[in-house]
Amino acid sequence: MCTIWRANGEGAIGLSNNTGHSGRKIWAYRRPDGRIGIRNHVLILPTITCATQAAKQAAELVQGAYSFIHQHGCAQVGIDYEQTFRTYYGMGANPNVYGVVVMGLGCETHQARSVYSELQKTGKPVALVSIQDHGGTLQAIAEAAKNAARMVQEASAQMRVECDLAELIVGTECGGSDACSGLSANPVVGRFSDALIDEGGTSILAETTELIGAEHLLAERAVDDHTRKRVFQVIQAMERRAIGMGIDIRTGNPSPGNIKGGLSSLEEKSLGASAKSGTRPLQQLIDYAERPSKRGLVWMDTPGHDIEQMTGMVAGGAQLVLFTTGRGTPTGSPIAPCIKISTNTPIFEKMGDNIDFNAGTVIDGTESIAAAADRLMDEVVAVCNGKWTKSEILKQHDFGIWRIGPTF
Structure with missing residues (x-):
C-alpha cells in the first residue's frame, strides 16, 4: 500500500499496478506559475565563482537558506554560455524554491542582473x-542574508496543499553501478517510472554516455520519427566529442569501480542503466537543463558525471531524484531531495548513513521487482510530504554544470 497522509494524518490509497490514474495525492507548495514544490527553500544563487563563498556565508547565517559552490560564470561564450545561463535560471525557477537571492560580482560574463530579470518572470520573490555594487564582501553578505531572512519568514507561513502525482517530475540516475544494477535497483526504478507516468507524471532518463549500446531499444519506443532520430543524433554527438579528443569513450566507461563491481563493458552498463526508463513510450529528447514540454518518459541529454547530470535534471524542473548505486555514493542536490537506492544489501548495510532504500532484496530473493517498486512509491510519497533524505540531512549540496566549450 502507498500511504498518503491527508490534512488530518489519516487515510491511505493503494498503489495500483494497472495503467491509469489511481487518485493518489501528495502535499506540496503551489507556486505562482502553477507548478508544485515538495520543498520550500530560499536559494542564494551565485552566478559567478567569485561570489560562491560570500553566498555560502550568507546562507549559513539564515536557517532555511541554501547555496552551493561552483567554478562557473565567467569567460564563457556561445552555447556554453547559454547552457550555463539556462542552468542558473532553472535552479532558481525550480518549484522547490520559494524565493531567490541572485548574487554576483559585477564584472562577470554571466551578469547576475540578467538571471535576476528572467527569474522575476516566475512570480516568486527575487x-x-x-x-562590487554593495561595497565589498561583508556588505554583500549582509544584504544577501537580510533578503534571505525576509523570504524564509514568508515561506514559513506558506501551507502545503493537496496535489496530484501528475504534477511531479522525477529525475532518475545511477552512479557507482555494479553487476546488480540492471537486475534490481534500475528495474525497480523503471517499474516506479511506469507507475508515475500512468498517473500523468514525468520521469527523466539521463546519462547519454551510459546509454550507448542501448539506444536502439529506446528509439523503438519513440513516439514519433523526430524523437527517434534525435536518439541516434545525441549518441553520435557524444561519441564524436570523445573521438575529437583522440580517445575511445570506453576507456572511461565503465569506471574502475564499475569493473570492480562486476560490469564488463559499456554496453552491459548501458543495458542496465536503460532499465530505469521502464516500458512507457519515449515522448521527448531534451537538452541539458531544459524543462520538459511533454509529460511521460523524457530523455535529457547529459554526461554520465553524477553531479552534472543531477544538476541538469533539477535545473530542468525535477522536484525529486531517484539515484541507484551498487558501490555507494553520498551525492545530493542543494534544492531537490535525492533518494539513494542500493542495488545490493551489503552496500545498504555498509553505507546506511547515505542510502535511503534497499533494492537488494530483489537479489536476495525476498522481494519481487513489483513489490519493491510499490515500497519505493511509499518512500517517494513520504519524501514528497516532507520526509528528509539522507543527503538532505548530511547537507550534501553538490552542484556542477556540464561544460560544452573551452573557457576564454
Whole structure:
C-alpha cells in the first residue's frame, strides 16, 4: 500500500499496478506559475565563482537558506554560455524554491542582473545583490542574508496543499553501478517510472554516455520519427566529442569501480542503466537543463558525471531524484531531495548513513521487482510530504554544470 497522509494524518490509497490514474495525492507548495514544490527553500544563487563563498556565508547565517559552490560564470561564450545561463535560471525557477537571492560580482560574463530579470518572470520573490555594487564582501553578505531572512519568514507561513502525482517530475540516475544494477535497483526504478507516468507524471532518463549500446531499444519506443532520430543524433554527438579528443569513450566507461563491481563493458552498463526508463513510450529528447514540454518518459541529454547530470535534471524542473548505486555514493542536490537506492544489501548495510532504500532484496530473493517498486512509491510519497533524505540531512549540496566549450 502507498500511504498518503491527508490534512488530518489519516487515510491511505493503494498503489495500483494497472495503467491509469489511481487518485493518489501528495502535499506540496503551489507556486505562482502553477507548478508544485515538495520543498520550500530560499536559494542564494551565485552566478559567478567569485561570489560562491560570500553566498555560502550568507546562507549559513539564515536557517532555511541554501547555496552551493561552483567554478562557473565567467569567460564563457556561445552555447556554453547559454547552457550555463539556462542552468542558473532553472535552479532558481525550480518549484522547490520559494524565493531567490541572485548574487554576483559585477564584472562577470554571466551578469547576475540578467538571471535576476528572467527569474522575476516566475512570480516568486527575487532579490539582487552585487559584491562590487554593495561595497565589498561583508556588505554583500549582509544584504544577501537580510533578503534571505525576509523570504524564509514568508515561506514559513506558506501551507502545503493537496496535489496530484501528475504534477511531479522525477529525475532518475545511477552512479557507482555494479553487476546488480540492471537486475534490481534500475528495474525497480523503471517499474516506479511506469507507475508515475500512468498517473500523468514525468520521469527523466539521463546519462547519454551510459546509454550507448542501448539506444536502439529506446528509439523503438519513440513516439514519433523526430524523437527517434534525435536518439541516434545525441549518441553520435557524444561519441564524436570523445573521438575529437583522440580517445575511445570506453576507456572511461565503465569506471574502475564499475569493473570492480562486476560490469564488463559499456554496453552491459548501458543495458542496465536503460532499465530505469521502464516500458512507457519515449515522448521527448531534451537538452541539458531544459524543462520538459511533454509529460511521460523524457530523455535529457547529459554526461554520465553524477553531479552534472543531477544538476541538469533539477535545473530542468525535477522536484525529486531517484539515484541507484551498487558501490555507494553520498551525492545530493542543494534544492531537490535525492533518494539513494542500493542495488545490493551489503552496500545498504555498509553505507546506511547515505542510502535511503534497499533494492537488494530483489537479489536476495525476498522481494519481487513489483513489490519493491510499490515500497519505493511509499518512500517517494513520504519524501514528497516532507520526509528528509539522507543527503538532505548530511547537507550534501553538490552542484556542477556540464561544460560544452573551452573557457576564454
